[in-house]
Amino acid sequence: MPQGQIRKALSGFYYVYYQGETYQTRGRGNFRNRNLTPLVGDFVEFESGNKDEGVVKELLERKNELVRPPIANIDLGVVVTSAVEPDFSTQLLDRFLVTLENKGIEAVIYITKTDLIDEETYRSLKKYQQYYESIGYMVYLPTNDEKEQAIQDLCGHFANHLTVFMGQSGAGKSTLLNTISPELVLKTAAISTSLGRGKHTTRHVELIPLYEGLVADTPGFSAIDLAEIELVDLKELFPDFVQVQDQCRFRGCIHHKEPGCKVKELVDEGTIAKYRYANYVQFYDEIRQRKPDYSKKK
Structure with a gap:
C-alpha cells in the first residue's frame, strides 16, 4: 500500500502527495470510532483508483502535533x-x-x-x-x-x-x-x-x-492557553533555567518558592532576564489553576 503525506485538508478531503503527484482522498470510515483525525503533515497509507477518489487507510506514527494550527x-x-x-x-x-x-x-x-x-x-x-x-x-x-x-x-x-x-x-x-x-x-x-x-x-x-x-x-491567534503543558514539565521548557537547574539546592526544584534556588539567584543578579522569570511564574500559576479536562480520560 503506498505511503504519502497529507499536504492539504479542505472540506473533508485530504490531499495526499505521493511520488510527485497529489491524490484527493477521504478518511477511512472507522477513524472517528478510533478517535483519530488525519492532519496536514501526517504520513499515511492510502488507496486510490485515480487521483480524485482515494481513501486514507492508516495514519503512521507522528513525532508531534499542534492543535492550533492542526x-x-x-x-x-x-x-x-x-x-x-x-x-x-x-x-x-x-x-x-x-x-x-x-x-x-x-x-x-x-x-x-x-x-x-x-x-x-x-x-x-x-x-x-x-x-x-x-x-x-x-x-x-x-x-x-x-x-x-x-x-x-x-x-x-x-x-x-x-x-x-x-x-x-x-x-x-x-x-x-x-x-x-x-x-x-x-x-x-x-x-x-x-x-x-x-x-x-x-x-x-x-x-x-x-x-x-x-x-x-497558518491562522494567526493572539493567545495560547498552555492546555497541553503539565505543571511538572514547565520548568524544562525554559532553556535558560535548564542550563543552571542542577545547581539548585533541591533536586526537582520548580524555581518558585524553594530556598537555595539557583534560577532565582540568577534572576536577582540579572543574569536570567526578570521578564522571563515573571512569565514563568505567570504560566505556572495559570497551569496550576487550570480546571481538569475530564474529556481526555474518556
Whole structure:
C-alpha cells in the first residue's frame, strides 16, 4: 500500500502527495470510532483508483502535533512577532516558545515592522534579541537595509524541514511569506485599530514546497492557553533555567518558592532576564489553576 503525506485538508478531503503527484482522498470510515483525525503533515497509507477518489487507510506514527494550527510532524516553528501594531510582548513570545519546546520543535524568532519604530525602541528590541540568542534561539531583527538578507537567511532554515509560521494576528506572517514567495498570493488584512489586533486571513492549512522544504502558512491567534503543558514539565521548557537547574539546592526544584534556588539567584543578579522569570511564574500559576479536562480520560 503506498505511503504519502497529507499536504492539504479542505472540506473533508485530504490531499495526499505521493511520488510527485497529489491524490484527493477521504478518511477511512472507522477513524472517528478510533478517535483519530488525519492532519496536514501526517504520513499515511492510502488507496486510490485515480487521483480524485482515494481513501486514507492508516495514519503512521507522528513525532508531534499542534492543535492550533492542526498540523503534524513539524520540524521548525518561525514565531513572527511585531515590533509595534501590535506591540512586542515577551509574554506572548514566551507562550509560543514554551509551546514549541513542549513539542520538541526548533524555534526561530522573526520580528517584523521595525520600519515603524524609533531608535530607542530598536535599541530595546536589540537587548531582547541578544538575550534570546544567548539561550539558544535564532532571532531576526532586520532594519530596512537588512530585510533582504534576513529573509534569505530565514529561508536557509527551510531545507528538509516542515516549517510552521505562527504568531498573533496582525504580526505579519502572511506578509512575510508573500515577500519570501510572491507567487503564493497569500491574503493579508489591515490591523483592526478598534480591537488592536489583526483579522484572521488564512482559511486552511496547506504545505507549500519552498527552498527544498515544506512551509505551512497558518491562522494567526493572539493567545495560547498552555492546555497541553503539565505543571511538572514547565520548568524544562525554559532553556535558560535548564542550563543552571542542577545547581539548585533541591533536586526537582520548580524555581518558585524553594530556598537555595539557583534560577532565582540568577534572576536577582540579572543574569536570567526578570521578564522571563515573571512569565514563568505567570504560566505556572495559570497551569496550576487550570480546571481538569475530564474529556481526555474518556
